[in-house]
Amino acid sequence: MELKITNLSKKFGDFTAVDNLNVTMTTGVYGLLGVNGAGKTTLMRMLCTLLKPTSGTIYCDGKDIFSMDSEYRKLLGYLPQEFGFYPEFTIKDYLLYIASLKGIRPIVAKKRVKELVVKVGLQKAINKKMKNLSGGMKRRVGIAQAMLNNPKILILDEPTAGLDPNERIRFRNLISELAEERLVLLSTHIVSDIEYIANEIWLFKDGKLMHKGSSEEVINSMPENVWECYVGKSEVSYFMNKYKISNMKTEANGVMLRIISLEKPIENAKCVEASLEDVFLYYFGEKAGNENVEI
Known part of the structure; x- marks a missing residue:
């Protein structure tokens, strides 16, 4: 067939x-x-x-x-x-x-x-x-x-x-x-x-x-990298407006962000393996602060 x-x-x-x-x-x-x-x-x-x-x-x-x-x-x-x-x-x-x-x-x-x-x-x-x-x-x-x-x-x-x-x-x-x-x-x-x-x-x-x-x-196929890093709660808004954020998790010592970016977004960021959800955000989403993002 x-x-x-x-x-x-x-x-x-x-x-x-x-x-x-x-x-x-x-x-x-x-x-x-x-x-x-x-x-x-x-x-x-x-x-x-x-x-x-x-x-x-x-x-x-x-x-x-x-x-x-x-x-x-x-x-x-x-x-x-x-x-x-x-x-x-x-x-x-x-x-x-x-x-x-x-x-x-x-x-x-x-x-x-x-x-x-x-x-x-x-x-x-x-x-x-x-x-x-x-x-x-x-x-x-x-x-x-x-x-x-x-x-x-x-x-x-x-x-x-x-x-x-x-x-x-x-x-x-x-x-x-x-x-x-x-x-x-x-x-x-x-x-x-x-x-x-x-x-x-x-x-x-x-x-x-x-x-x-x-x-x-x-x-x-995604040309950019995926990074994980911890930032302070007061910094989250800045990162959401500047980068595509595929995930975030609030913990005792700050907020863990999963960021899609070609360049390393912050000194303590660690490059990690991309997932299909990251790819979906990269191709179909805007910056994570925008309302029409679907992940």
Whole structure:
């Protein structure tokens, strides 16, 4: 299975949401990392044939996906940021309903639903109404509906948004398991969602692919160094205004800062190994005192 994106662009009036993207994907997990508004959802909607590109082509095993029509959609599973459901439906009713919309025969659908609720850990809640589910349980139902047709291509848009840490870990483990025999594209602005499960990470900003590669390769793409140092509490404001601060910790003898800078910021600063969160701040954040920083 191969998805090849060639010179892909999408414009809305004068605004360019995706700008001349060229990438190729095969089996494995691809993590699309960027802040909200970077163009991630627009790209995913084009990959799901919900939006037509302004220019460029998306190929699936050499065929244009828009020309393939239903042949392509049979290969596809999609979890949008928000998916609709009837609140009075139980989990079982909802999944059987979606299966019917996907054209899955009833006998096959019943077997598939039974398998999937076990895989996503919802077998004990199968008769619960959708309106009574927690956010994490709804996301797990979302994964199950995306997997009903046993897709070769699984596209997940901000799948862990709003989940607590335990649900997020559970979700990552599930995605890693599902990716063994399929292509998974997962978009997020949460670094930990993809740091350990993505075979390839894409840094996406203003509709453009800035860097791609393994976690280590993306980290090595950052040209500046990461420093740790202690400063007095009264000095924190100065450093926040002058440097990009990826972390700070208040301790008895002062405040420990993690600073991204080409030059050594202070005499007692120690150069340390960079992390993916440092890279995220470097490419997508402003100085740490600004409000729009997301780490």
